[in-house]
Amino acid sequence: MSEDSTTTTRRTVDVIVIGAGPVGENAADRAVRGGLSTVIVERELVGGECSYWACMPSKALLRSGQILRAARAVPGAAEAITGELDVPAVLARRDSFTSNWDDAGQVRWLESAHIDLVRGHGRLSGEREVTVTGPDGEVTILTANHAVVVATGSIATVPKIPGIEEAGAWTSREITAAQSVPPRLAIIGGGVVGTEMATAFASLGSEVTLIARGTLLAGLEDFAGEYVADGLRELGVTVHTGTSTDRIERASSGEVTISTSAGEVHADEVVVATGRGANTRDLGLENVGLTPGDWLSVDDTLLVEGFDWLYGVGDVNHRALLTHQGKYQARAAGDVIAARASGSELSTEPWGIHVATADHGAVPQVVFTDPEVAAVGPSAEQATKAGYSVRVVDYNLGWVAGSSLSRDGYTGKARLVVDTDREVILGATFVGPEVAELVQTATTAIVGEIPLARLWHAVPAYPTVSEIWLRLLEEYGRPTADSRR
Ligand SMILES: Cc1cc2nc3c(=O)[nH]c(=O)nc-3n(C[C@H](O)[C@H](O)[C@H](O)COP(=O)(O)OP(=O)(O)OC[C@H]3O[C@@H](n4cnc5c(N)ncnc54)[C@H](O)[C@@H]3O)c2cc1C
Numbered sequence: 001m002s003e004d005s006t007t008t009t010r011r012t013v014d015v016i017v018i019g020a021g022p023v024g025e026n027a028a029d030r031a032v033r034g035g036l037s038t039v040i041v042e043r044e045l046v047g048g049e050c051s052y053w054a055c056m057p058s059k060a061l062l063r064s065g066q067i068l069r070a071a072r073a074v075p076g077a078a079e080a081i082t083g084e085l086d087v088p089a090v091l092a093r094r095d096s097f098t099s100n101w102d103d104a105g106q107v108r109w110l111e112s113a114h115i116d117l118v119r120g121h122g123r124l125s126g127e128r129e130v131t132v133t134g135p136d137g138e139v140t141i142l143t144a145n146h147a148v149v150v151a152t153g154s155i156a157t158v159p160k161i162p163g164i165e166e167a168g169a170w171t172s173r174e175i176t177a178a179q180s181v182p183p184r185l186a187i188i189g190g191g192v193v194g195t196e197m198a199t200a201f202a203s204l205g206s207e208v209t210l211i212a213r214g215t216l217l218a219g220l221e222d223f224a225g226e227y228v229a230d231g232l233r234e235l236g237v238t239v240h241t242g243t244s245t246d247r248i249e250r251a252s253s254g255e256v257t258i259s260t261s262a263g264e265v266h267a268d269e270v271v272v273a274t275g276r277g278a279n280t281r282d283l284g285l286e287n288v289g290l291t292p293g294d295w296l297s298v299d300d301t302l303l304v305e306g307f308d309w310l311y312g313v314g315d316v317n318h319r320a321l322l323t324h325q326g327k328y329q330a331r332a333a334g335d336v337i338a339a340r341a342s343g344s345e346l347s348t349e350p351w352g353i354h355v356a357t358a359d360h361g362a363v364p365q366v367v368f369t370d371p372e373v374a375a376v377g378p379s380a381e382q383a384t385k386a387g388y389s390v391r392v393v394d395y396n397l398g399w400v401a402g403s404s405l406s407r408d409g410y411t412g413k414a415r416l417v418v419d420t421d422r423e424v425i426l427g428a429t430f431v432g433p434e435v436a437e438l439v440q441t442a443t444t445a446i447v448g449e450i451p452l453a454r455l456w457h458a459v460p461a462y463p464t465v466s467e468i469w470l471r472l473l474e475e476y477g478r479p480t481a482d483s484r485r
Pocket residue numbers: 018019020021022023024041042043044045046047048049050051053054055056058059120121122123151152153154172176193279282283313314315316320321322323324325326
């Protein structure tokens with residue numbers, strides 16, 4: 001279709017959501033449930049990064065290796081394991097979790113939720129206005145009666161390492177969608193993506209080298225990164241910490257050479273996993289007085305600072321780059337937009353209905369390495385820096401009956417960060433095989449500000465791994481009647 005013959009359509013709706021990732025979908029859903037007509041704009045696949053190139057494929061790639069190692073650690077089951085991972089079957093299972101990168105199922109969900117989809121690239125073109133350029137160049141100018149929600153997520157940042165582009169370095173997109181397993185894989189970045197993908201591809205048979213400029217999983221308790229480094233080494237991964245990457249070169253043979261401060265690393269593919277940037281470069285931010293490429297700074301109702309109609313939810317506001325936290329924000333944003341539209345009373349006090357208070361100190365995260373890391377709230381260092389009177393309580397997870405029953409040679413560690421003034425938990429970290437499910441109890445205790453004295457009455461079943469809670473409380477010591485006054 002020539003440029004001249006492109007059509008322009010104008011539509012007015014109550015709410016426009018740009019980006020149909022998990023966060024945009026939830027914001028739109030809540031707005032519709034609040035009685036508002038809502039259009040969602042998506043330029044790629046409905047379901048976003050999480051569904052096709054992040055959470056789902058990465059966890060599918062990790063699960064088979066995890067379950068195999070778990071079985072190998074239990075005599076009786078171990079003897080029944082006579083082979084290695086079936087790599088094509090693992091990749092096929094990953095493909096099924098991404099629906100083969102087809103969003104028909106998610107589109108059906110939008111329809112069932114009464115959310116209108118406009119496919120194309122959306123840009124803010126004025127107050128409450130979004131101009132969408134469709135796949136064939138057709139233009140839709142959308143005007144919102146009430147709100148525009150930006151939920152465009154984040155994109156991988158690629159550091160300026162000489163030769164990185166020419167070498168065709170992969171990002172999280174290519175590694176999570178890989179159709180074969182590179183025999184030798186180098187990963188730059190010791191964060192969550194780097195450690196998870198090193199775990200997955202070592203399990204799938206790659207010879208993996210992980211190059212981290214600092215420690216692993218910085219920002220979490222130090223012992224988390226240390227356990228994960230040990231776990232990776234046990235899987236055969238070469239882990240270089242405190243190592244800079246100076247240059248990358250791909251030879252005509254296809255081999256990639258990475259020059260680092262620890263020497264040369266040779267690989268078939270190299271992945272950069274060095275963090276994320278705001279997906280706002282081509283969003284028309286300049287048309288509303290904001291700067292392209294910036295994260296959107298929002299208040300606790302997710303309103304972009306200085307606006308009464310523009311919201312930023314999920315990765316794009318940089319509060320917590322996690323699907324569950326973005327969806328939590330989206331529920332608050334959709335509900336507050338509906339409340340503001342109808343003139344209903346707002347509930348914006350901390351922990352109110354229309355605010356994302358948990359973003360400030362109760363964000364749970366699971367790193368699906370082996371061992372896993374499950375953490376919520378600040379680390380001991382972060383809590384101390386924030387001015388709390390802190391006591392740290394540590395316990396060896398391997399000493400809990402449920403852990404030792406779950407597998408032989410269980411090693412792991414748990415930590416509570418306690419606010420000694422109020423005797424409530426601020427943060428918790430669990431590191432060990434399959435600890436993911438432990439974190440929700442800690443999140444509940446933190447959000448509920450449940451006094452330790454009351455937690456003594458929350459009795460974990462015997463013999464489960466959850467008995468770590470009892471051990472941690474005993475380690476802290478039972479608050480006395482005096483201390484509770
Ligand atoms: C490898 C990897 C693994 C991860 N694993 C986990 C995990 O296990 N658990 C977890 O909680 N988090 C995980 N994350 C983080 C998680 O993927 C993000 O927090 C989540 O995807 C954010 O959701 P979102 O809706 O804000 O953005 P996205 O999922 O990025 O969705 C944004 C959508 O907006 C669209 N879009 C962008 N700009 C425009 C535009 N101008 N017009 C129209 N559409 C546009 C995009 O095409 C996309 O569909 C992982 C991340 C990575 C990279």
